[in-house]
Amino acid sequence: MFRKILIANRGEIALRILRACRTLGVEAVVAYSEADRDSLPVQLADEAICIGPADARRSYLSAPAVISAAIVTGCDAVHPGYGFLSEDETFAEVVGAHDLTFIGPPPPVLDRFASKEGTRRLLGGYGLPTIPGSDGMLRDDEHALAEAARIGYPVLIKPSAGGGGKGMRMVRTPRELDSAIKVCRSEARSAFGDDSLYLEKWLEDNRHVEVQVAVDRYGQGVHLGERDCSVQRRHQKILEEAPTPALSPAARADLCERAIRAVVAAGYENVGTLEFLVDGAGDFYFIEINCRIQVEHPVTEMLTGIDLVATQIRIAAGEPLGFSQADVQLRGHAIEFRINAEDPAHEFRPGAGIVESFHAPGGPGIRMDSHLYPGYEVPPYYDSLLGKLIAWGPDRATAIARGRSALDELVVDGITTNVEIHKALLTNPTFLDGRMTTNLLDRIGSAAFLAAAART
Amino acid sequence: MPDDRDARRADRDAAGPGPDARDAAARAADHAGIDRLAATLVPALIAKLGTLNVGELEVHEGDWRVRLRRPAGASATYGRRVTDRPSRTHPGHEQHGHAPGTPEPHRSSRALPGPGHGASASAAASNGSGPAGATSPGLAPVGPGRGGEPVTSSGVGEGGHGPGPSDPNADAAAQIATSPAVGVFQPGPKSVAGTRVRAGDRLGVVDMLGVPQEVVAPVDGIVVGVIVDAGTAVEYGQELVHLQPAVATEGR
Structure with a gap:
């Protein structure tokens, strides 16, 4: 096991990693930017080190700053969390070159799964169905038009680098394609420094279902069930739950078993998530793998009782997984609500400011992962996630009832949050019936969705 | 600060059922006001208070009020880190809670051997003599509500050696x-004590992964x-x- 881990992230995930380190008896150092000097992870850490100014490019995204901080604090491993440097295989390599361990897949494994298009080919070869897509990256407009015609409209334009739904556009006609590609290229270039794009067939009324896996260095791998992340706003997940209401128990088992077989065969290592689209007929298509801990990992932790962050750290340290598929028991139902500093009344504009009061709900089956505290000033520089409220129950109806009660109990004063959209979801018949698709909110627009919920 | 926040809350309550009820024009006006404060007023006030022998300055602009006040015993807030705690890895940390310009004796005796020692120690002592010492105002902005935000927005993206976006002691x-x-x-x-330097002179380097940063x-x-x-x-x-600033030295 590691002696000391540098946590190269912020907010709730820095806190989550700190907790996992404490559970494992490993020392931890929180690396922070000047804007996060008063943040909760910094205050709770045994040690903290300022690595740069508020601008993430010179702090959380600066590989030299993060690695230098790890070295001068005597760490032997770096945990990147999610976002920032978590999926940067060059960073992982440089970490390794300084005799530090990157907590995640080893660099050669990251490299193998770095390209989404290459990964679809790789895992497609190990039996995972994939969505019909373009033959490689789009070379130019003619190539894009030809490929879109071959796949059939509507098509989704996707950047090869990055994730989190950024830089994606759906187009229905050849006329839209041309200008959409220009926009996507420039977005991808500025967000990821790589403007390679590819096309995918757009599945109408699809659902987003992902499988959590954990594979150790010795080829022992398990799946930890799936999560349904269909509730999205403009490709950004806002609510996740497990098990998915979209599939029967037999179909879920089939999906998860095929996913773990494919990644073990392809030589994956550490925790990871395979994302699938599920169409109306219940057919599933592999879209991409996330080689990191995900925001929504607590949903799975609630069902399995397994600490995924600790598991991730143990695997990176070279420990065997220590449990088998038969040991993974999925109990009950869990729903995670992402609490964001966003204003639903104003196009979900991100906000910042001082949290005047904060109360995290409690009670049976309720978990709140958040870095808020009364008096905390939410800085305007980073993403808007304030915390995650997770409700577990023996069945979906109980999880919903507990979630509703917990959302009512939650207090975040001083900044506007998106909590209203969650309350609206819990009154929406489509959601309550478990029939939500990824366009549930965007089809009528979030504002109209909120207004409709207010009328019921 | 509390009164400002109360005022803002009252403003919201009066405007409607929730914080979102404020109309866009009022928000835009607020933002413009904050920008104006950040860009011009706050730096000017800080400079002004630094030269005056008063404890507090207050300026009203539109609905916004800016008050700058020297903390009682300016040294108390001098250390930048609210979250500071003894740390094995930050051997340099422990001095942050000390008065400005009063290096720990053992540290200064190691850092400043030889003839420069006595001079620097006395300079430091006079420098840290109290809140009225014009050379170490130890300013802390108070109000309007959002703490140092105006300062923050103007501080971001500038050179890496500034006082830092959230540092009230600019x-x-x-x-x-x-x-x-x-x-x-x-x-x-x-960096040897007593050396006369110009703004921008290199005092040393911080080695980050073998790359010296000035x-x-x-x-x-x-110095x-x-x-x-x-x-x-x-x-x-x-x-x-x-450093002992040149202006203050000549003023004595």
Whole structure:
């Protein structure tokens, strides 16, 4: 096991990693930017080190700053969390070159799964169905038009680098394609420094279902069930739950078993998530793998009782997984609500400011992962996630009832949050019936969705 | 500060059922007001208070009010880190809670051997003599509501050795050369106590993964002494070299 881990992230995930380190008896150092000097992870850490100014490019995204901080604090491993440097295989390599361990897949494994298009080919070869897509990256407009015609409209334009739904556009006609590609290229270039794009067939009324896996260095791998992340706003997940209401128990088992077989065969290592689209007929298509801990990992932790962050750290340290598929028991139902500093009344504009009061709900089956505290000033520089409220129950109806009660109990004063959209979801018949698709909110627009919920 | 927040809350309550009820025009006006304060008023006020022998300044502009006040015993807020705690890895940290310009004796005796020692120690002592000492105002902005936000927005993206976006002690920090990076500090020849330096002069480097990052003098002045020993691991923004500003020296 590691002696000391540098946590190269912020907010709730820095806190989550700190907790996992404490559970494992490993020392931890929180690396922070000047804007996060008063943040909760910094205050709770045994040690903290300022690595740069508020601008993430010179702090959380600066590989030299993060690695230098790890070295001068005597760490032997770096945990990147999610976002920032978590999926940067060059960073992982440089970490390794300084005799530090990157907590995640080893660099050669990251490299193998770095390209989404290459990964679809790789895992497609190990039996995972994939969505019909373009033959490689789009070379130019003619190539894009030809490929879109071959796949059939509507098509989704996707950047090869990055994730989190950024830089994606759906187009229905050849006329839209041309200008959409220009926009996507420039977005991808500025967000990821790589403007390679590819096309995918757009599945109408699809659902987003992902499988959590954990594979150790010795080829022992398990799946930890799936999560349904269909509730999205403009490709950004806002609510996740497990098990998915979209599939029967037999179909879920089939999906998860095929996913773990494919990644073990392809030589994956550490925790990871395979994302699938599920169409109306219940057919599933592999879209991409996330080689990191995900925001929504607590949903799975609630069902399995397994600490995924600790598991991730143990695997990176070279420990065997220590449990088998038969040991993974999925109990009950869990729903995670992402609490964001966003204003639903104003196009979900991100906000910042001082949290005047904060109360995290409690009670049976309720978990709140958040870095808020009364008096905390939410800085305007980073993403808007304030915390995650997770409700577990023996069945979906109980999880919903507990979630509703917990959302009512939650207090975040001083900044506007998106909590209203969650309350609206819990009154929406489509959601309550478990029939939500990824366009549930965007089809009528979030504002109209909120207004409709207010009328019921 | 509390009264400002109460005022804002009352404003919201009066405007409607929730915080979102404020109309866009009012928000735009607020933003314009904050920008104006950040860009012009706050820096001017800080400079003004630095030269005046008063404890507090207050200016009203539209609905916004800015009050700058010297903390009682300016030294108390001088250390930048609210969250500071003894740390094995930050051997340079423990001095942050000390009065400005009063390096620990053992540290200064190591850092400033030889004839320069006595001079720098006395300079430091007079410098830290109290809140009225014009050379170490130790300013802390109070109000409007959002703490240092205006200062923050103007501070971001500038050189790596500024006082830092959230640092309320903008003027006080101008006398301290801070670390431009996380790494290992190596003082240079110009960091010797008594050396007369110009703003921008290189006082030493912080080695970040083998790449030297320059520690530069923020103002014209005379080096009082290094705060952190050579070879020490330092973090970004950490105080490294103490300077007596030229203006204050001539004024005495």
